[in-house]
Amino acid sequence: MLKNKLLTTSLVLILAAALGGCGGGNSNTAPDTSAQSTNAGGNEDAPAVTYKYFSFGAPKKQVLGSETTIGKELQNQTGVDWNIEYLVGDGDTKAGVMIASGDYPDIIDSSGQMAKLMDAGAFIPLDDLIEQYGPNIKRVYGPYFDKFRQQDGKLYFFPYGANIGYVSEPNFQTGFYIQRSVLKEFNYPKIKTLDEYFDLLKQYKEKHPQVGGQETIGFATLAGEQGSFFTLQNPANHLAGYPNDGSTIVDMKTHEAKLVGGSDYQKRWIKKLNEANAEGLVDPESFTMNRDQYLAKLTSGRVLGYFSYSWQVGDATNNLKKAGNDDMRYVALPIVFDKEIKDQYIDPPGFVNNYGVGITVKAKDPVRIIQYFDNLLKEENQILVQWGIKDQSYAVDANGRFTYANDAQRQLHEDPEQSMKFGFDYFNYSWPRYGNNSVLQDGNAYGPGNQPEVASYGYTDGDKKLLEAYGVKTFSELFNDPDERPWSPAWSIALEQGSPEQMFITKADDLQRKHLPAMVLDTPANFDKNWGDYMAQFDKLDKKTYEDFITKKVQERVAGKW
Amino acid sequence: MLFNRNHSFFKRLIQQRTLAFMCIPFVLWAFVFKYLPLWGWTMAFQNYKPAKSFSEQQWAGLKHFRILFEDSTFYRVLRNTLVMSGIQLVFGFVTAITLALLLNELKNIIFKRVVQTVSYLPHFISWVVASSIVLTVLSPDGIVNVLLTKLHLLDKPVLWMGKGSYFWGILGATQVWKDVGWNTIIYLAAITSIDPSQYEAAEIDGASRFQRMLNITLPGLKPVIIILLIMNMGNILESGFEAQYLLGNGMNIDFSENLDIFVLKYGLGMGNFSLGTAAGIFKTLVSFIFLFSANSIAKKMGESRLF
Numbered sequence: 001m002l003k004n005k006l007l008t009t010s011l012v013l014i015l016a017a018a019l020g021g022c023g024g025g026n027s028n029t030a031p032d033t034s035a036q037s038t039n040a041g042g043n044e045d046a047p048a049v050t051y052k053y054f055s056f057g058a059p060k061k062q063v064l065g066s067e068t069t070i071g072k073e074l075q076n077q078t079g080v081d082w083n084i085e086y087l088v089g090d091g092d093t094k095a096g097v098m099i100a101s102g103d104y105p106d107i108i109d110s111s112g113q114m115a116k117l118m119d120a121g122a123f124i125p126l127d128d129l130i131e132q133y134g135p136n137i138k139r140v141y142g143p144y145f146d147k148f149r150q151q152d153g154k155l156y157f158f159p160y161g162a163n164i165g166y167v168s169e170p171n172f173q174t175g176f177y178i179q180r181s182v183l184k185e186f187n188y189p190k191i192k193t194l195d196e197y198f199d200l201l202k203q204y205k206e207k208h209p210q211v212g213g214q215e216t217i218g219f220a221t222l223a224g225e226q227g228s229f230f231t232l233q234n235p236a237n238h239l240a241g242y243p244n245d246g247s248t249i250v251d252m253k254t255h256e257a258k259l260v261g262g263s264d265y266q267k268r269w270i271k272k273l274n275e276a277n278a279e280g281l282v283d284p285e286s287f288t289m290n291r292d293q294y295l296a297k298l299t300s301g302r303v304l305g306y307f308s309y310s311w312q313v314g315d316a317t318n319n320l321k322k323a324g325n326d327d328m329r330y331v332a333l334p335i336v337f338d339k340e341i342k343d344q345y346i347d348p349p350g351f352v353n354n355y356g357v358g359i360t361v362k363a364k365d366p367v368r369i370i371q372y373f374d375n376l377l378k379e380e381n382q383i384l385v386q387w388g389i390k391d392q393s394y395a396v397d398a399n400g401r402f403t404y405a406n407d408a409q410r411q412l413h414e415d416p417e418q419s420m421k422f423g424f425d426y427f428n429y430s431w432p433r434y435g436n437n438s439v440l441q442d443g444n445a446y447g448p449g450n451q452p453e454v455a456s457y458g459y460t461d462g463d464k465k466l467l468e469a470y471g472v473k474t475f476s477e478l479f480n481d482p483d484e485r486p487w488s489p490a491w492s493i494a495l496e497q498g499s500p501e502q503m504f505i506t507k508a509d510d511l512q513r514k515h516l517p518a519m520v521l522d523t524p525a526n527f528d529k530n531w532g533d534y535m536a537q538f539d540k541l542d543k544k545t546y547e548d549f550i551t552k553k554v555q556e557r558v559a560g561k562w
Numbered sequence: 563m564l565f566n567r568n569h570s571f572f573k574r575l576i577q578q579r580t581l582a583f584m585c586i587p588f589v590l591w592a593f594v595f596k597y598l599p600l601w602g603w604t605m606a607f608q609n610y611k612p613a614k615s616f617s618e619q620q621w622a623g624l625k626h627f628r629i630l631f632e633d634s635t636f637y638r639v640l641r642n643t644l645v646m647s648g649i650q651l652v653f654g655f656v657t658a659i660t661l662a663l664l665l666n667e668l669k670n671i672i673f674k675r676v677v678q679t680v681s682y683l684p685h686f687i688s689w690v691v692a693s694s695i696v697l698t699v700l701s702p703d704g705i706v707n708v709l710l711t712k713l714h715l716l717d718k719p720v721l722w723m724g725k726g727s728y729f730w731g732i733l734g735a736t737q738v739w740k741d742v743g744w745n746t747i748i749y750l751a752a753i754t755s756i757d758p759s760q761y762e763a764a765e766i767d768g769a770s771r772f773q774r775m776l777n778i779t780l781p782g783l784k785p786v787i788i789i790l791l792i793m794n795m796g797n798i799l800e801s802g803f804e805a806q807y808l809l810g811n812g813m814n815i816d817f818s819e820n821l822d823i824f825v826l827k828y829g830l831g832m833g834n835f836s837l838g839t840a841a842g843i844f845k846t847l848v849s850f851i852f853l854f855s856a857n858s859i860a861k862k863m864g865e866s867r868l869f
Contacts (some may be wrong), residue, residue: 089690090807096830099612116833121613214703224723224811285701288723288811292694293701497833506832510635513812521724 050081051369052105056095056113057430058311059086061420068423070385077381080372084426087111090226098122104360107369109430110157114355118156119497123358125154129370136377137370140164140434147562148353157358158373161351163435167445168346168481170455170474174238174309175332175345180466182304184327188469194239194269197335198276201304205281217303218281219273222312224288229513232286235307236260236269241341243348243482244309246491247505248550252483255558257490257550261508262538267531268337273520274527287517301328318416326462334479343480349437350488353562357431373432379441382434385427386447388412393422394448402444403453410458413448487557493550504546511537606839626840635824643820646801649734651794657742659787662749663775678750682743693808696736697723723809726817733805733818748790749783756782788860796853799845821845 050064065071065082075081085105087094095113098104099120110117117123130137137158144162149155176197182204183189191197201218209216223232234244237260242249248257249265260266276282283303285293291312297303298316310317310332320329334343359366375381387394387402393412395405404410412418419425428447438446445451455474459467472478495502515534522530556562575582606626608619630636661681668674684692699705700722707719722728756778764774803822810818821841829838857869 090826092831093826096826096833096835099833100835102612119611119613119833224813226807226810229812283702284721284724287813288697288721289701290694290697290808293697502832506827510815514815517724517811517813521721 046079046368048075048079048081049365049368050083051107051364053082053084053107053109054087054105055085055109055430056087056091056111057109058314059088060425062086063420063426065423065426068421068426070388070423070427072423073384073389074372074376074381074427078368078372078375080368092116102362104362106363107357107359109357110355112355114157115494115497117358118150122360123156124361124363124366125152125156126359126370127154129366130155133367133370134374136374137432140377140432144351146560147351148356149562157356158432159351159353159356160429160431160433161435162433163349163438164446165439166349166437167439167450168437168476169450170452170476171449172310172332172475172479173346174244175479176235176305176307176335177330177332178305179301179303179327180329180331180462181327183331183466183469188466190470191333192336192339194272194335194337197305197333198272198281201281202276202279204304211302212300214300214302217283217297218279219276219286219305220283220294220297220303221286221307222289222291222294223286223517225290225294228291228312229509231308231312232516233260233266233512236263236265238343238345239269239335239337239341240265241336241344243344243346243485243488244491245489246493247508248490248547250485250487250490250550250554252485255487255551255554257547257554259508259543259547261512262535262543265337270516270519270531271527274522274524277520278524282520284521287521298330299323301325306330315416318414321460322415324460326460326465329462331466331475344482346476346479346482348482348485348488350485350492351435351562352489352492354492354494377432377434382446383440385424385431385433388422388424397453400442400444401453402448402451404448404457410454414458487554490550490554493553495549500542501546501549504542507541508538508543508546511541603839603843605836606843608836610836610839612833612835622836626834626836627844629837630840630844635819638816639819639821639824642817643799643801643822645730646733646806646820647798649730650737650801651791651798653734653738654741654745654794655787655791657738658745659749659783661742662746662753662783663779665746665750666753666779667771667775678743678746680743681746684740685744687740689804689808692736692740693805696732696809700732723811724813726814729809729814729817733809736805736809737802748786752783752786753779792853792856792860795856796849798852799848 053065062083062085063071065084066075071082091111091113095116099116099122104122108117108122141158141162144159145155148157148159176194178197178200182200185204185207186200189196189200191200198219205216205218221231222228233247237243237245237249240249245257247261248259249263250257273282277284283297285297289297295313295316298306298313299319306313317330332345334345336343359369363369376385390396391405393409394402395409397403404413412422413424416425434446436447437450440446445454448454452474467473467475470478495505511534515530515537519527519530519534604616607621607623609622609625610619665674665678668677687695701707702719702721706722707716710716711719722732760778761774764778769777799821801820801822803820803826806818806820807823807826810823825838825841828834829841
């Protein structure tokens with residue numbers, strides 16, 4: 001009996017201990033590692049550590065920094081390695097869960113989740129750390145500090161657009177894309193208006209009703225998937241001759257912000273799509289398919305035209321280029337409503353201050369991280385993350401210009417797999433860095449994509465033929481130069497969480513998601529009635545509060561207050 | 563009397579102290595993981611800001627509940643939730659029980675196993691993959707449209723995902739496809755516990771196959787069915803989230819958006835944790851009412867019940 005009792009009591013004790021142990025486990029390990037790394041400080045022979053990096057940006061394969069060439073080199077310099085993880089699924093949810101649990105990685109690339117993370121106090125202020133350990137940070141970001149200081153006057157994260165000098169991009173980033181076979185078929189016509197664009201698609205479709213046994217698709221866009229609806233909203237401002245300022249158009253003189261949703265511009269754009277749909281040119285699946293299906297369609301060669309930003313369709317573009325059939329590839333054109341409108345597809349030089357990478361409150365050793373960042377911002381390392389290693393991924397010619405000596409070097413940058421392996425994919429963005437349009441000290445472009453020598457090296461025969469047909473040297477010459485817009489881009493104006501402005505834009509977007517696709521797919525006879533219904537609902541929302549808020553912020557930025 | 567009862571309670575407790583001892587870890591577990599989180603409900607009555615401590619939070623009373631109940635979207639979302647769970651509940655039960663009954667009648671073991679495996683395999687695909695399959699199958703040039711146009715049942719392809727009124731049906735069918743095999747397992751297990759002598763007796767009495775199914779197998783399954791029904795009633799406001807989120811788009815938003823997506827958008831999405839919590843409390847209360855009424859109905863009918 002006694003034996004039995006002993007047995008049960010000890011069993012209970014063991015159970016309790018096991019339960020207690022589970023709870024304590026996590027909190028026990030954390031201080032251990034931190035103690036270890038604090039000892040290290042930042043000196044060269046500090047013990048190796050691995051920190052966690054989480055990105056809300058475009059999803060990529062999870063990787064250990066040191067598995068890539070660039071990450072390995074940086075690890076050799078600092079002893080710091082990164083466990084780089086990307087968002088899977090919905091950013092809003094992930095951020096909400098992260099905040100609710102308080103379980104942050106060491107550093108976060110916020111992408112669109114900055115407002116929420118800042119609100120939750122996820123990041124530590126960096127001013128003192130920069131002061132103490134950041135000579136290179138000060139060199140690069142110093143001139144921009146005032147543009148991303150938060151309301152309490154402190155710096156919490158590093159945006160990615162701190163340009164040093166300026167060189168413009170030779171390649172298009174956005175526009176109405178058109179398949180090159182269409183242009184070729186009609187002997188490279190010069191088209192400028194939306195009507196001409198759809199007319200060309202129509203003529204081609206009539207001539208070639210099928211591609212590879214499947215029906216030709218005139219025009220497609222990505223407006224079905226959650227979070228991609230702006231692909232249907234934004235063309236209206238581009239067509240009217242404005243750059244991407246988010247959901248508003250900003251008047252060049254008065255600096256007044258006007259909503260695009262419900263405007264005449266939107267009406268004109270949707271009406272055109274509605275007409276095109278009646279002619280069988282619009283792919284109705286544009287409003288229901290997900291990104292995978294969209295990219296698969298673009299690479300199938302069936303789609304004649306589409307609207308997207310280049311970063312939305314990177315995979316499709318690269319794969320088409322890899323496939324080597326130039327006629328199946330696309331070129332973006334600066335399409336506008338009327339001939340006299342000056343296009344503004346190329347973003348004006350601006351500073352995006354509402355996202356970046358910051359050190360979280362859970363970081364085990366902020367000092368070591370800031371030292372890593374500072375080391376990363378040395379010019380030699382900035383060359384490493386963009387150009388790679390001399391004679392391995394780029395060459396220097398007799399005049400000291402950076403270029404690619406052969407296809408193998410180009411492939412390291414352009415082939416998706418090789419670029420991942422080398423680490424460009426993981427390290428050339430989403431870290432403290434020079435802005436895209438920067439110029440290196442020796443006059444070379446910071447980004448290989450902006451170096452004219454490289455751009456023309458990468459051009460295929462088809463590219464060259466096309467450029468020749470239009471009498472230009474680079475694709476961006478097809479577009480107008482951007483006008484100066486000191487507030488640019490307006491989409492980076494942060495809305496306060498749960499504010500009336502944010503409430504309005506959420507509701508307005510919902511309304512548009514529901515009405516615009518239905519309007520496009522209905523018969524043209526019903527268009528005016530449908531538009532009336534939509535506007536009746538739109539007018540119930542508090543549009544003025546939103547416009548006033550953006551106008552105020554734009555004017556503040558113009559006055560130099562960011 | 564009271565004292566007496568207390569007395570006997572303590573006496574029994576002392577007698578069974580080993581048992582009581584062994585319960586402690588599990589009671590603790592339940593308390594820590596099931597009851598302590600209820601503390602978070604206080605968020606619904608505050609203007610909750612994550613970075614601040616509890617004492618710094620600003621109290622807001624019933625403001626967030628008012629926002630919820632005054633929003634017309636909320637009622638649409640609530641309707642969708644109820645309808646979708648209703649469909650899921652009825653469809654799920656009927657198909658799973660039917661399949662279990664049919665499988666039970668199969669004498670060819672190999673065929674039975676194959677059917678069972680094939681039917682429960684989709685359960686293991688994630689919704690992300692499953693939704694991609696559904697979207698592809700139902701796309702304008704997907705297999706469904708091709709088949710229906712080739713059979714001249716349709717003149718031209720239908721944009722299935724673009725019509726709100728189709729959404730509930732599509733979702734119901736998808737859920738059945740995904741989970742029917744899995745749900746069947748528990749019924750098949752319950753069937754094996756029915757005494758085979760009953761079947762033999764019925765056979766001797768000349769009962770047909772169908773009669774045996776109706777009069778022996780189904781009554782034998784009844785307790786399991788009722789318990790599962792009661793438990794599912796408690797989840798009536800859990801119509802699922804992933805399927806609706808991944809299959810939903812602007813064109814069917816009126817029918818696809820459910821309570822969870824609403825909370826996601828206006829709660830988590832806008833950093834308004836208070837509103838999200840308020841909706842969560844509402845959900846719990848409704849589930850509570852459903853669960854208790856189902857249970858008491860079962861009790862009145864003299865059937866097996868949850869508690």
